[in-house]
Amino acid sequence: MxxxxxxxxxxxxxxxxxxxxxxxxxxxxxxxxxxxxxxxDQLYPTGEVPAETVMVETSTVENTLKIAGNIKLLESQTLNAPVDGVVNWAFVKPGDNVSKGDRIFQMRIETMPETTEQVESETNPDPATEEDSSGPAKPVVSYRDIYAPATGKVSKFDIELNDEVTKGADLAKVQPQNFTAVGTINPLDRYRLTDSTLEATVTIDGGPEPFTCKNLRVGDTSGPSTDSSKDQSPNADMESMSGEPQNENSSGSETSCDVPADIVVFDGLTMNMDIEAGSAENVLTVPVSAVRGLVGQGAVWRLDENGKEIRTEVELGVTDGKVIEVRSGLKADSEVLRYVPGSDPVPEQEFDEEMGMEIYP
Missing domain, CATH: 1.20.5 (Single alpha-helices involved in coiled-coils or other helix-helix interfaces)
Structure with missing residues (x-):
């Protein structure tokens, strides 16, 4: 073999x-x-993502709230009949300009004598007047003026002279010739407008130069309702308190101010309102995503040498919706978690017009 x-x-x-x-x-x-x-092998995947941290920085914070909205003519004021009677006189005609308190109409009012007088005459009859009192009582005639509730222009009358009207009936309207700038902000942003003496700068594209709008008012609106029973995400403060102009049609709080009388505007114009609500220069700041509670007192989280999360109480100041001033509780160059524990990081979104989709970097 x-x-x-x-x-x-x-x-x-x-x-x-x-x-x-x-x-x-x-x-x-x-x-x-x-x-x-x-x-x-140190590169062997464990399924755990290390916590992202940021450094406490020194910067300047400018609390400027940008609101989109419209120019609106003040609502008309209605003149109502105060009592039952006859509108027998008009001191003005439709289209006239009047001042608040000017006389607009006069009413003729007829009332029957009070019943107490009849009771007294029955209990103490007077023979000399018994024959006269036996006839029907005559009505008492009086006149009452109706005054303009506001300064403005009188609309077309809702009644004709000598018409008999009932109490509360509409007689006419007075349309004020003043305008307001109106926008809507998220309710959480009301915390940034705690000063009652604030003013706004209004800009109208293609209109007059930007002007100061005084008498700033913030009040709730009856916009679309939201389901408050749903749990709010821990980073809801960060999502709402942004520096971008807010949509006037979103539900929230209505913000308005008076347009100066010497500024030429028209009802329905679109505008942008910038509200300067304070600033802080050369202060310690952290991202709003790192803080739980954005008004007065709050908390941030630091990592110790073993990587354990430590809650740290801080005193807060001015915010621009992106970063917030830390007045006490942290030192410069301290390291804190970028996001509050338990919150979902919100990625920056970019819209691609060609692809028609959102891109998350």
Whole structure:
């Protein structure tokens, strides 16, 4: 038997048998003990994302709230009949300009004598007047003026002279010739407008130069209702308190101010309102996403040398919706968590017009 035949019939099959056995033993070991080399490898994935931190920085914070809205003519004021009677006189005509308190109408009012007088005459009859009192009582006639509730222009009358009207009936309207700038802000942003003496700068594209709008008012509106029973995300403060102009049609709080009388505007014009609500220069700041509670007192989280999260109470100041002033509780160059524990980080969104989708960097 040649050496070649011996190699093919005995040595080569034995070698393949040995290789197969080694492979089988290796698979059994991996199945029950795991890979020691993979456990020792520092790059082996663990499924845990390390907490993202930011440094406390020194910067300037400008609390400027931008609101989109419209120019609106003040609502008309209705003149109502104070009592039942006849409108017998008008001191003005439709289209006249009047001042608040000017006389608009006069009413003729007829009332019957009070019943107390009749009771007294029945209990103490006077023979000399008994014949006169037996006839029907005559009504007492009086006149009453109706005054303009506001300064403005008188609309078309809702009645004709000498018409008999009932109490509360509409007689006419006075349309004020003053305008207001009106926008809507998220209720949470009302915390940024705590100063009652604030003013706004109104800009109208294609209109007059930006002007100061005084007598700033903030009040709730009856916009679309929201389901308050749903849990609010822990980072809701960060989402709402942004520096971008807010949509006037969103539900929230209505903000308005008076347009100066010497500014030429028209009802329905779109505008942007900038409210300067304070600033702070060269102060410690952190992102609003790092703070729980954005008014007065709040809390941030730091990491100790073992990576444990430590809650730290801080005193807060001015915010621009992106960063917030830290007045006490932290030192410069301290390191804090970028997001409040338990909150969902909000990625910056970018809209691609060609793809028609949102891109998350």
């Amino acid at each position: 040649s050496q070649r035949r011996v190699f093919r019939r005995f040595i080569l099959p034995s070698a393949w048998l040995l290789i197969g056995a080694l492979i089988a033993v290796s698979l059994v070991k991996l199945a029950f003990t795991g890979s020691a080399s993979a456990q020792d």
